[in-house]
Amino acid sequence: MTVLASALDAGSPDFAANRDAMLGRLAELDAEHAKAVGGGGPTYVERHRGRGKLLARERIELLLDPDSPFLELSPLAAWGSEYPVGAGTVTGIGVIEGTECMVTANDPTVRGGASNPWTLRKALRANEIALRNRLPLVNLVESGGADLPSQKEVFIPGGALFRDLTRLSAAGIPTVSVVFGNSTAGGAYVPGMSDHVVMVKERSKVFLGGPPLVKMATGEESDDESLGGAEMHARTSGLADHLAVDEPDALRLARRIVARLRWDKRGPAPSPYAPPPRYDQEELLGIVPGDLKVPFDPREVIARVVDDSAFDEFKPLYGTSLATGWANVHGYPVGILANAQGVLFSAESQKATQFIQLANQRDIPLLFLHNTTGYMVGREYEQGGIIKHGAMMINAVSNSRVPHISVLMGASYGAGHYGMCGRAYDPRFLFSWPSAKAAVMGPQQLAGVLSIVARQSAAAKGQPYDEDTDAAVRAMVEQQIESESLPMFLSGRLYDDGVIDPRDTRTVLGLCLSAVHSAPVEGARGYGVYRM
Known part of the structure; x- marks a missing residue:
């Protein structure tokens, strides 16, 4: 058993700013929940x-x-x-x-x-x-x-x-x-x-x-x-x-x-040994930055969610922008995939594929903790096979048969949302934190892409480009994508099963794991063709 060591400084200005931002979002969430209760x-x-x-x-x-x-x-x-x-x-x-x-x-x-x-x-x-x-x-x-x-x-x-x-x-x-x-x-x-x-x-x-x-x-x-x-x-x-x-x-x-x-549960029972995390769950409020471009270590989240803060990491030195490993939550074994630095490279994709296969061989449910901007792009990465390696990960997620639970903590953009078992990949449950965002890409990136395409079109036609119009369109697109990527918007369309207080994550996961064990927990024994 490996107990995670926390480097979180709950007295730092960054922690305080993150916590204040999260509490502000939670207050907005409470106001919307009150409407439903009313x-x-x-x-x-x-x-x-x-x-x-x-x-x-x-x-x-x-x-x-x-x-x-x-x-x-x-x-x-x-x-x-x-x-x-x-x-x-x-x-x-x-x-x-x-x-x-x-x-x-x-x-x-x-x-x-x-x-x-x-x-x-x-x-x-x-x-x-x-x-x-x-x-x-x-x-x-x-x-x-x-x-x-x-x-x-x-x-x-x-x-x-x-x-x-x-x-x-x-x-x-x-x-x-x-x-x-x-x-x-x-x-x-x-x-x-x-x-x-x-x-x-x-x-x-x-x-x-x-x-x-x-x-x-x-x-x-x-x-x-x-x-x-x-x-x-x-x-x-x-x-x-x-x-x-x-x-x-x-x-x-x-x-x-x-x-x-006289209903019985068909899945294995949890371990009676399920000590709480060694770190305060209140500290989950201050981990995710208000600006999702700033990375954070998901192990700080894992340490405050899993039993005894124990996490046996798989391939810790390989594909380091994705943390994978084994833990228990309320006595139930889980395999965890958590984005560490946002981007998924070829190594991370191959690591995830192997890990998902191992979980299926051992009939262990998978927990996906999202904070990804998607799969890496660029000439070097395309030539290195990012498409086929990303496809391997998506193949593994698609054909995995153990229960999946997803939690969107930060960004969940592009095909990274798919590879990390977004809604379209049928997780048993999917929840969001108030800090989460999900879209085809970030608002600025999407607006920038549209601007580049418009500039190229104007140049091809030999027409002048209106910079003022471009700036106005970019601002409008950024505002639209920002509003459409927020958790309340996504939850309103049932793209998740609810927006939860980060402090409730362990409890929610425990309830979900108990529910999925009402059915047999069995992994896939075969997969489709992988491009090697």
């Missing part, structure tokens, strides 16, 4: 409470084991769009009767819980996590169905929600629906396709078409209860498996259903 606003929250109903997060709190953690996912979904922050739904991983489950809850204070395009994307991501990690899915339902003004973006892809429920069930992963209010139109298929259904007396309403639609379609007069009430479904249609007297009773029944699943 739901549809005070008026609609009070109206909902006036009907004797619990809020979405209150339902989740009663559902979960007392004092157990809840890892909320995609809380900033829809940020920067025309829809409310949070997308009118809450998703996350929590413990019910000792069993880790994926939990989703409609927020009925936001347009009656109706699904907009971002609600759909968020729910589909939750279903994907449940399927890949073998987590029982519990849906807390109260939704009027699709948000009709956005139906063109919801209706066709929305069918995947029902597909996912049937695929989860077919894979032997339990699905539970607890219906608190409306579950109408397409939403009626959520309980209809779940393994277990709980409805609340005089509250639940589940029908393909409500009384007005039935009247228009068939001329039949009907009322909510006879058409789709909880007692009707419990006594007549058989859609309800359990009839609850009120919301707390419904959540009690859901907990009993999960308890009776």
Whole structure:
């Protein structure tokens, strides 16, 4: 075991400046999270409470084991769009009767819980996590169905929600629906396709078409209860498996259903020896510089995240701008790839490829800590084979079968984002720090490239080049790319699973590692063709 020695000076001006910048970003993040927690606003929250109903997060709190953690996912979904922050739904991983489950809850204070395009994307991501990690899915339902003004973006892809429920069930992963209010139109298929259904007396309403639609379609007069009430479904249609007297009773029944699943974890158990890091996690606030062009040592992060700050580095003298090695987090073994100086050269790419293969042979999950500007460019590096060596690393990441978890700490640009297992490479989980940025390249580089291309075009046509226009365009492009590479923008589009406080990194990783071990942890035994 090799305990990392820290060279971090928590009393330095640089540390203080980094910490202040991070705390400022965290304050901005808290303000956006408050919008999601606030739901549809005070008026609609009070109206909902006036009907004797619990809020979405209150339902989740009663559902979960007392004092157990809840890892909320995609809380900033829809940020920067025309829809409310949070997308009118809450998703996350929590413990019910000792069993880790994926939990989703409609927020009925936001347009009656109706699904907009971002609600759909968020729910589909939750279903994907449940399927890949073998987590029982519990849906807390109260939704009027699709948000009709956005139906063109919801209706066709929305069918995947029902597909996912049937695929989860077919894979032997339990699905539970607890219906608190409306579950109408397409939403009626959520309980209809779940393994277990709980409805609340005089509250639940589940029908393909409500009384007005039935009247228009068939001329039949009907009322909510006879058409789709909880007692009707419990006594007549058989859609309800359990009839609850009120919301707390419904959540009690859901907990009993999960308890009776006798669900087991298929991955290896963690080591009982999991001492905390030897360094203060508060110090994670001051490691990443405000200017991402300034390098930082990711080992300072690793030392404050892994068990006992122990890290057995692999090839420490080769490909030194990428740190690779073995560690434990909350008793779970992990292989870590962490960018040290930003740029990935041929040596780093080959080192990463070998390391990823070793992790797959040993069935060890991989943790990617991002701070990369991408693969090195230039004549020397092109002639040295950077394309084929970068392709080797991307091949290894693409075909690796052990669980991957990515954390964006700093820059994550270009193909380096891919090689370090960005969103398109299907990590089980991906989180960002408030300091992170992700884009095809840095704002100044991208604006500069466009400027060079424009100059060459003007020269080829024999036209004069307008320097004032060039400066204005460059400034505009830099501002656009800067805003589009920030973590809240990316998280709003579900390009990560949430922006987290750096101090929570170890806890978040522990929850994720526990979740991925609900499924078997098995590595790939073969790869595609590598260009040598």
